[in-house]
Amino acid sequence: MRLLFATSEIFPLIKTGGLADVSGALPTALFAAGMDIQIVLPAYRGMLATCESPRWLGSLQVFHDINCDIYQTKLPGTQIPLLLIDYPQLYDREGGPYHHPVYGEWQDNALRFGVLSKVTALLAIPNALQAWQPEVVHCNDWQTGLTPYYLRQMNSEAKSVFSIHNLAFQGNFHADWRFRLTLDEQDFKVDGYEFYGQISFMKAGIYYADSLSTVSPTYAREIQTEQFGFGFQGLLKHRAADLTGILNGIDTQVWNPATDAYLPVHYHIDKLRCKKEVKHALQTELGLAQQANVPLLGVVSRLTHQKGLDMLATISHQLLESGCQLAVLGSGEPLLEQQYQALMQQYPGQVSVTIGYNEPLSHRIMAGTDIFVMPSRFEPCGLNQMYGLRYGTIPLVAKTGGLADSVHGGEIKAEGVPANMTGFVMPQNNPWTLLVTLRQAIKVFANPSQWQQLQKQAMLQDVSWETRAENYSNLYQTVVLK
Structure with missing residues (x-):
C-alpha cells in the first residue's frame, strides 16, 4: 500500500x-x-x-x-x-x-x-x-x-x-x-x-x-x-x-533505559538496582538532597489547566511536608510557572523546577524519578505515562482518555500487588483525590518488595x-x- x-x-x-x-x-x-x-x-x-x-x-x-x-x-x-x-x-x-x-x-x-x-x-x-x-x-x-x-x-x-x-x-x-x-x-x-x-x-x-x-x-x-x-x-x-x-x-528504541544515551547509568527489568544510581545522579544535577529512600515525584509537561498541574500546586504543601521530593520540567501558563518557581524557593533541596523544553533532562527525569504524576483533566492519549511504564517509573494518572487505556490501577492487599496493576489511577479528578492517590503510591513505595513487583509489571507492558x-x-x- x-x-x-x-x-x-x-x-x-x-x-x-x-x-x-x-x-x-x-x-x-x-x-x-x-x-x-x-x-x-x-x-x-x-x-x-x-x-x-x-x-x-x-x-x-x-x-x-x-x-x-x-x-x-x-x-x-x-x-x-x-x-x-x-x-x-x-x-x-x-x-x-x-x-x-x-x-x-x-x-x-x-x-x-x-x-x-x-x-x-x-x-x-x-x-x-x-x-x-x-x-x-x-x-x-x-x-x-x-x-x-x-x-x-x-x-x-x-x-x-x-x-x-x-x-x-x-x-x-x-x-x-x-x-x-x-x-x-x-x-x-x-x-x-x-x-x-x-x-x-x-x-x-x-x-x-x-x-x-x-x-x-x-x-x-x-x-x-x-x-x-x-x-x-x-x-x-x-x-x-x-x-x-x-x-x-512509543519509540522503544529512543525510550529504552538499557540504552538511553541521556542516562548516566543504564538499567533493565532484571537490573533495577541501577535505577537508584540514576536517581542519585538526577538529585545531584537538580540540587536535591541525596535521599535514596525518599520518593521523588516527576512532572514533564506543559504547565496548563488541561494537564491538571494547578491541582498538584494546590496540594503541594501537604505533599511536601510528608518529606517527598518533586522535579518539574515544562512551561506554559505564567501563573503556574510562578507557583512552581515559588515552591522551589520555599523548599530548597526538595523541589526542582526547570522552565522550558529540555529533551535530555526529560529522559533523566523519566528514569530518575519514582512516581510520574499526570492528573490531566483530559488527555487524548498521553505518551509520558508510557515512558514511565517503560522506565519502571510508576505513573499516577487521571481516569481519562489514553491514560485510562494504558495504566491499570488496583487495590494492593497484604498478599501483594494485583497481577494486572501497572500504576495508580485517580477515581475522580480533583485536588484531594490527587493527594489521597499520591499518599497511596507513597505508602506502596515504602514497601520495597511491593514496589519492585509493581515496577516489573509496568516494564512488561507492550508500549511499542x-x-x-x-x-x-x-x-x-x-x-x-x-
Whole structure:
C-alpha cells in the first residue's frame, strides 16, 4: 500500500508535543512492516540544512500567487522519503512552528497550514514531481484538516484518514480566509467547513475525511460527549461508525533505559538496582538532597489547566511536608510557572523546577524519578505515562482518555500487588483525590518488595508501535475498500 503521511511536526526535526513523537514513530513502524510510505512536512527554518542531501523535485502551484519548491530527503535515522515544502515567506521564521517567539500565534497560520493541506492534496493527484501516487493520505490534527476537503475538490482517487490528536486545538479562522484558501463558497455552511461563522480546519477534517481516527479508544468515546467534544460532539456522533480509537505507542528504541544515551547509568527489568544510581545522579544535577529512600515525584509537561498541574500546586504543601521530593520540567501558563518557581524557593533541596523544553533532562527525569504524576483533566492519549511504564517509573494518572487505556490501577492487599496493576489511577479528578492517590503510591513505595513487583509489571507492558501500526494498516485497508 502507498501511504502519504502529512504532519506539521516530526521528531527529531521539529517538536512541540506528542504529535511530533507519533509522526516520527508511526511511519517508522509502518515502513518496517513493509508499507510504501512518504511523509510531507513544511521546511521550517534550518531544516533543509539539517537534512541529508535534499534533492529538488520541482515546484507546485499551490495558490495563484504561491509557488512552493518541494525537496525530497530522508527522515533522519530512517530510509523513509521525506518531502519538504520550501516557501521561506511562510516557514523560514524564528520561533516555533505555530507561534512567534513573543507575540503568540502567527497571524497567518491559516495560510501557512492551508498551504500544507493543499500541497498534500496536490501530491495525491497526478503531478510533474514524481510518478508515485498514494492510495491513502493520513492527515494529522487541524494543521492538515483541509486536505480531505481539497482531495474531494480535486476529485482525487486517494482516500483520506484524519487523525484527531487533540480536539481542543481546532484551527478556527476568520471567514474571509476561505477566499484566500480557494474554498468553495457553497461549502461554507453547517454541512461543510463552517463552524460558528468561521472556517475550521478541524471541522473540515472531521466532515470530509473518508475515515477518522483518534489516539485512544476512551478518547474516541469521550469526544462524542459535550464535556470533551468542544462543539464537535454532534458531528462526531454522526460519524461514529467511521471513528476508530487506536492507542498510541512509543519509540522503544529512543525510550529504552538499557540504552538511553541521556542516562548516566543504564538499567533493565532484571537490573533495577541501577535505577537508584540514576536517581542519585538526577538529585545531584537538580540540587536535591541525596535521599535514596525518599520518593521523588516527576512532572514533564506543559504547565496548563488541561494537564491538571494547578491541582498538584494546590496540594503541594501537604505533599511536601510528608518529606517527598518533586522535579518539574515544562512551561506554559505564567501563573503556574510562578507557583512552581515559588515552591522551589520555599523548599530548597526538595523541589526542582526547570522552565522550558529540555529533551535530555526529560529522559533523566523519566528514569530518575519514582512516581510520574499526570492528573490531566483530559488527555487524548498521553505518551509520558508510557515512558514511565517503560522506565519502571510508576505513573499516577487521571481516569481519562489514553491514560485510562494504558495504566491499570488496583487495590494492593497484604498478599501483594494485583497481577494486572501497572500504576495508580485517580477515581475522580480533583485536588484531594490527587493527594489521597499520591499518599497511596507513597505508602506502596515504602514497601520495597511491593514496589519492585509493581515496577516489573509496568516494564512488561507492550508500549511499542508494532501492534498499533498493524491496527493502522488494517484501518487503511478498510478505507481503501470502502
